[in-house]
Amino acid sequence: MNIIQSAKRISFKIIKRMVRNYVPRSLIFFIDVSISILSAQFTFFLISSVGSGQLKFIHLNWEFLSLVSIQILFFLIFKSYSGIVRYTGFKDSIKQLQTTISTVAALILINELIYSIYQVKILVNGGAIIYGFIAFSMLFLFRVIVKRVYQLIHSDSSSTKAYLLGTSLTDVAIAESIMSDARTNFDIVGFISEVTKLKRTRILTLPILTLEQLEHQKIRGGSSVIVSSQKLRELAIADSNILNQLLELNLKIFKLPELQDWNGESISSEIRKVNLEDLLQRTPIKLQREKLRAIYKDKVILVTGAAGSIGSDIVRQLIRFEPKKILMLDQAETPLHEMSLELESKYPNLHFEKIIANVRNLKRLESIFEDHQPEIVFHGAAYKHVPMMEANSIEALDVNFIGTKNLTDLAIKHKISRFLFVSTDKAVNPTNIMGASKRSAEIYLQSVARDKSITTRFITTRFGNVLGSNGSVIPHFKRQIENFGPVTVTHPDITRYFMTIDEACQLVLEAGAMGNGGEIYVFDMGKPVKIFDLAKQMIRLSGFIPGKDIEIVFTGLRPGEKLYEELLADKENTLPTHHQKILIAKASYDFDAEKLILIENLHYQIANNNEVKSIEVLKKLVPEFIPLTEEERQKNAI
Incomplete structure (x- = not known):
């Protein structure tokens, strides 16, 4: 015994x-x-x-x-x-x-x-x-x-019962891999077909359901759906509404990343929750990598606003093209420090400088140009919050106009080869100070680009909202959802163009390489998205039901806010380039002696902190700048 x-x-x-x-x-x-x-x-x-x-x-x-x-x-x-x-x-x-x-x-x-x-x-x-x-x-x-x-x-006793979206050979192979994975937290209970008419009803002895069957099925076998990255791209390109339908059925959606992005040995450990960027993704951008490498390799590149969401990603995108040195300039101490720690950890061989400076300080900028001698400038430093800039207009003009002018003048003086200015869709027919200040900066860049004796190529890029950028609506909604609401939307019909940070910065680099000087490049932002729909998607992605678990409240348009934004990204107002996602805005601004005097006068009034006079001059320099009246804001709020 x-x-x-x-x-x-x-x-x-x-x-x-x-x-x-x-x-x-x-x-x-x-x-x-x-x-x-x-x-x-x-x-x-x-x-x-x-x-x-x-x-x-x-x-x-x-x-x-x-x-x-x-x-x-x-x-x-x-x-x-x-x-x-x-x-x-x-x-x-x-x-x-x-x-x-x-x-x-x-x-x-x-x-x-x-x-x-x-x-x-x-x-x-x-x-x-x-x-x-x-x-x-x-x-x-x-x-x-x-x-x-x-x-x-x-195993976890509460393993997630999940469907797999799709019935192709790849989808079946993924299901088999998950089912045979010893460490899986997912229990595959069936397949969801993208077509309404089924040729067969079972795969691997598991049922195949259509969206209609899933919708009318009172008791579902699964609470989640797993989808491959390839399938996500296919659905996005086809402009399919399948993922939204699944979210409306209160199903949690998970994705399986590309094989080359796997970090673990278990397929189940690579499954991640789908985020908003996945739902809004579009066709992958094809960059002319060899051309970009020829322009950015072994160059000293200055990036302003380098600690911000756009600036920091421009820095990351530049690394692959092997610049000689990257100068990261920002006035925000802590974010710049965190960015430098990230680079030191991930790219130990990268040569970079972290520079604390304000673009309004011309003397400080002058010393930076003299000490480091940059060859290319990416100017992303700006004030961008519309309501806050409405209440602090002189600050918006000081940073967005004078800051840009300072860098532009130094670029000319030090014979910078390329100057890339990051603008915004709010500069088109602006109804707010932020948009008008960025438009005035665009005008100044175009005015100096007209001078044939200047060798610097001044290039402007203009795009809409970037998903997840600092201060954007996405982090704001996320915080409200974490606090169980309510989620605040200004107007039920308000729409915005959205682009991922990675996509925006890749296009910025591409535009910077193709410009000859004086162009305003407009990015194809796809279709505008209703902020109301965005809020509902985020609530569902967080596992809640809009209107039941978390309320959505309409607060009315804020000062200077439009219902719809414009990019001028249509055939009547733009010219095509070799890149399908980058267009050139047709020139519509007539420069004359009076306009050049207005530019100098605007600089003078801002430098003297004269807010009233500055706005008066701004309206003359940017005649399309028509602020919304209180009556119009009230009307839009209804």
């Missing part, structure tokens, strides 16, 4: 070690040999019970040793003990089957050979087949038990 209990304890310890750690292949080999010995004993026992009727439990004769030796030989040939037991799958069962069939076939051949010479056999041919069945069953059962124990130890 003590021997049996000791054997149980040893077996349990071995399995426990196997399910927690990788074990030596020699131990797996030893266990497989032990299983084959046990199988051989069972086989000889069965044969003895049928043949002579005298039961013989232990066989240690030459026949037994021959059988086990043949089996060991094929273990070594096929290396069936080399797989990781906890991840046993279809391929492992095939290898075990090959090993066992080869052993049985060899045993029968040797049997016949010995019989033809000595008139004896190791065991009857039927016994060899019986041994094959027993050995394969026990070898595979051992692996299944270890895998199941591992799953029980590591």
Whole structure:
């Protein structure tokens, strides 16, 4: 009894070690040999019970040793003990089957050979087949038990029941991988078809459901949906509404990243929650990498606003083109410090400088240009919050206009090769100080670009809202959802253009490389998005139901805020470029002596902190700047 209990304890310890750690292949080999010995004993026992009727439990004769030796030989040939037991799958069962069939076939051949010479056999041919069945069953059962124990130890009792979106071969392969993953937290309960008419109703014995069936099914088998990155792209390009429909059914959506982005060894560990950027993604951008490398490689590049969301990503995008040095300029100390720590950690060979400075300080900027001699400038530093700038208009003009003018003048003086200005869609027919201040900066850049004696190429890029950028609506909504609402939207019909940070910064770099000087590049932002719909999507992505778990409240348009924004990204107002997502805004501004005087006068009034006079001059310099009246704001709020 003590021997049996000791054997149980040893077996349990071995399995426990196997399910927690990788074990030596020699131990797996030893266990497989032990299983084959046990199988051989069972086989000889069965044969003895049928043949002579005298039961013989232990066989240690030459026949037994021959059988086990043949089996060991094929273990070594096929290396069936080399797989990781906890991840046993279809391929492992095939290898075990090959090993066992080869052993049985060899045993029968040797049997016949010995019989033809000595008139004896190791065991009857039927016994060899019986041994094959027993050995394969026990070898595979051992692996299944270890895998199941591992799953029980590591599994969460509340594993997520999930559907897989799609029924293609790739989707089925993903489902099989998740189902065979020993460490999965997902239990695949079915497939969701993108078509309404089904040719078959089951895959891998699991049901296939259409969206209509899922909608009318009162009790669903799953609470989540897993979708591949490839499928996400296909749905986005096709402008499909499937993901929104799934969200409206209160299903949580998870994605499986691209294979090259995997960090772990388990497919389930790579599954992530779908975010807003995934729902709004578009066709991937194709950059002219060799052309960009030729322009940015081995250059000293100054990036202003480098600690901000746009500036920091421009820095990250530039790294791949191997610049000589990146000058990161910002007035925000802590974010710049955090950015520098990130670069030191991820890119230890990158040469960069962190510079605390304000773009309004001309003398400070002058010293930076003299000390570091930048060759290319990306100017992203700006004040951008519309309501705040309405209340602090002189600050908006000081940073957005004078700051840009300071850098522009220094770029000319120090013969910078390229100057890339990051503008905004709010500069188009502006109704607020922020947009008008950015438009005045655009005008100044275009005015100096007209001078043929100036060698610097001044290029302006104009795009809409960037998802997740500092101070944007996305982080604001996220904070409100974390506090369980309410989520505040200014108007039910307000729309905005959106672009991911990565997409925007890639296009900025591309535009910076293609510009000849004086152009205003407009990015294809896709279709405008209703902020109300955006709020609902974010609430659903967070696992709540809009209007039930978290309320959405309309607060009315803020000072200077438009219902709809304009990019001028249409054929009537733009010209195409070689890049399908970048257009050139047609020139619509007439420069004359009076306009140039207005530019100087605006600079003078801002420098003298004269807010009233500054705005008067701004309206003359930017005649399309027509602030919304209080009556118009009230009307839009209804």
